[in-house]
Amino acid sequence: MNEPSNRPPQALFDAIKKDLAPVKPLAPPWRRALFVVPVALVVMGMPFLYYRLRDTTDLGATLGWMPVAVQILLAFALLVFALREGIPGWRASAGVIFSLCVVAYTVQIAVNLLIFLRSPASAGGSGVAMWMQCFRVESLIGLPMLIVVAWLVARTLPQRPWLAGFLAGTGAGFAGDASWRMFCPYSDPTHILLGHTGGILVLGLTGFLLGYLWSLVSQRVDATSL
Secondary structure (H helix, E strand, C coil), rough: CCCCCCCCHHHHHHHHHCCCCCCCCCCCCCHCCCCHHHHHHHHHHHHHHCCCCCCCCHHHHHCCCCHHHHHHHHHHHHHHHHCCCCCCCCCCCHHHHHHHHHHHHHHHHHHHHHHHHHHHCCCCHHHHHHHHHHHHHHHHHHHHHHHHHHHHHCCCCCCCHHHHHHHHHHHHHHHHHCCCCCCCCCCCHHHHHHHHHHHHHCCCCCCHHHHHHHHHHHHHHHHCCC
């Protein structure tokens, strides 16, 4: 009497062989982040069509334009770390990510405080209106970048989608602030913290929420397919 075999049927092997195909390796995170550059150039360039550049005569190149370049570099680094979340073995530790976010926010706040000390400018009676305008414009600049990065991250099935979303939103927020800081003429701390730093934080939380919702939907789909 023949014993039952645990070997799968030959038809299954044949079907698998027919379905096999070379898999294109996933590009490094920094190369995948370059897909965001065209979108970033468009949205970051939009304010140039409607607004005049702020006067940076009193600030000089150091405080006038260097912070813009630094924030763009920080934004790119945050987007790269967001894309790393989708590659097993490339994910950064929580300590590294926390340190990067702290450095980014510290630089943004510290530079604006230095600008205020060098050239104080307040919105005066229209403070709330100007705060809302800066908040709205930065959100409109950063949101398209967040969407593109979120799509790139979602394609890699990240283990921590909420963290990837937060990094993507924060990076997009810093890029938006880097663009808008060239036009906003106000430097008082209240305006900066609410209209600018607040805008970055809200985009980060938006990315976090998108990642969290994506994880819930993925879990429900997986449960349904079982």
